[in-house]
Amino acid sequence: MTRRRIRSAVWLALAVAAMAGVGPRLSAQARTEHESNPLAGNALAIRQGQNIFRGRCAVCHGIDAKGYRGSDLTSGDWVHGGADLQLFRTITTGVPGTEMPASGNLSEDEVWMLITYLRSLSAPGGPAVERGDAARGEQLFWNTNGANCGRCHMVGPRGGRLGPNLTRIGASRSASALEREVRRPGEVIPIGFETITVTTRDGRKIRGLRKNEDTFSVQVMTATEDILSFPKPEATVDPEPQRSLMPAFGPDRLNDSDLADVVRYMRTLRGTR
């Protein structure tokens, strides 16, 4: 393996930086001297990379890397740059403003192994052409007689506050993940949007989104977008796991063609951070 070679290159870089007496203090985060992946195509690295992926990435990107809560990593469509160094940076530093965290304690070699594995999955010939009509999807998204997604979701300054902000959703979700989330919104509910019912001491019941909760209080957004706070244990909290306040848009509410259009529109949403 190239581990020792990589490591000595890193140490050399550090020594040079120390002698020059410049530059910020380095954190434990992995960094690299390489312009491109030194493990490219290495069979063992692909296997190790798969192991790391399963343990660290699969919970969001799916066990097959085709995207779940996180984006599809097999499409060849790299929103934050597809060059080796860009992928290295995305993995090690995360993507600010999204759910993608920094990789924490992965070593430089482990990051390259991950990239080697991801390259082995990428579709040849780059990203596939997505189906659907984005312009029509936009109409459906905002039309109160259409899917009316804007009732609860914001894009830029427009829209409701009950659901997650979708300004950048096209950058973090694959088309298949978006289709799933529209059809079955209860499957993965982000933190801050879980459905709960709060019962007060006088028997009042308030159903809404859990904005926050600790041992002694809970904060809820109601269907009318009011934010309420209740002390515990005076108020009790009943979570509804796997139940989203968002209605499931089955084929009866949104046929496959309309769904494809709405999803195509959402895939264009890659707005400012």
Next chain:
Amino acid sequence: MTVTLALIGSLAASAVAQPVTTAEIAKGLADPGSWLTYGGDYGSTRHSPLTQITPANVEQLAARWAFQTAQLGKFEATPIVLNGVIYITGPNNTAWAIDARSGRQLWSYRRDLPDDMDICCGRVNRGFAVLGDRLYMNTLDAHLLAFDMKTGAVLWDVAIDDYKLGYSATSAPLVVKDKIVVGIAGAEYGIRGFIDAYDAVTGKRAWRFWTVPGPGEKGNETWEGDSWKRGGGSTWVTGSYDQALNLIYWGTGNPGPDLYGHDREGDNLYTDSVVALDADSGTIKWHYQFTPHDTHDWDATEVPVLADTVIDGKPRKVLLFANRNGFYYTIDRTNGALLASRPFVKTTWAEKINPDGRPAVRPNTDPTEQGTEVCPDITGGTNFMSPAYNPTTGLLYVTSREVCAVYYGWEQEFVAGEYYFGGAAQRTDRGFGAMRAIDPKTGSVRWEFKYHSPSMGGVLSTASGLVFGGDMDGNAIAFDASTGRHLWHFQTGAAIYSAPTTFMLDGRQWMLVPSGTTLYAFALPPGAVAPARAPARRAPGK
């Protein structure tokens, strides 16, 4: 200008410390104005005799000052308190002396750490030790430092081991007689663990106990091939000491690699154990291994609590141990025999602990490439956070975590100094936490108070019948020690990773809670406290 100088003079005077003797440390928390060792006393009971704050008045407890460190990271430290001064260590080997009356800094220290250090699990420190007029601190780059208490000047600096091989040190040292006993971290990097003792005056190493025995030593046969060389067994949480038996009790960490065991078949002694060492020589007297051949990263680096109790009509010297693997244990500390054991959280890897002390392990609970769901999770049923023991209620108060995980394991090449974990783990859900009161006679849970999230906060017990804890969502909390009833809480604004401490000053009982990188000081309002008979403030120069 004259006024300013006079004030500085007065503060400095309050920092004048009488040299601390081992006899004073051995008295534990008997001196109401002091907190002299990590666990409060040599038994690590964290049980204070103070009674000013009671279940009846704790509701009035309020923050009196906050000390903000302006550091990134978090406190995990237990402060040393002496003569009205608080000595506390912070992240990245920072440290402060703070005037306990005002919360104002007397001196600060920051170590210039090497840039190429790889620390797996937080750049934290758990506190100073004190002896004479010196403080002692372990560092992330695996050094032991001696400080002058009055100024924070470093008096000597010795390397415990080589940080480039993955060694680091985060625990508070333990003063035993004229020696400074230290533990080491780094089992995620394939180190070979040890416990060291250093001469308190010179810093010269007096003895080393390897937690992984070498060839020819008893226990080496529990390691396949040369796997002992990278066997782990770190010692990153401070142990306890029994003066009468002259034994040091110390918990040991996981074998390496953490989640893959096929390269190290055997029990892997003395990992995931508590070892009893002769305090003068460091030789092992007995051991008890909680998790033979661990593949779930269940370090036994929890705090061993020493108590004297009566079990089945017989007075027993016991060691109480709530373990990361989900089981609670009561052990005879004279010989290591198991007296009681029971799970204190949901535990699926073993059915029970057999009478011979070995776990009855359930099949198919090892990590695999496809993943195996096991409870508890990798952080465990509890962890480094200190429990507390109240001899009057006879209960051990333990921060408990209810979380399960899917464990993945795979073969990994060993490279010296590099991360050597052999797998990964993923929590199955967010879980929850609890303060639980365990009866050491049986291991059964007497009461619990549930936390919204799994907590990493330590515990304090007081003779007035209070238990203090903290949760991951930032709450410092007081409970009735007998019933677990919630009596008080304060939202500190950051997750609590330390245990509260308490002391008397000027006739008032203070309570310290490190939270995030802020140190909070609490006391009752002046009206709620009977006036002190005489002004306790020391005159300058005394």
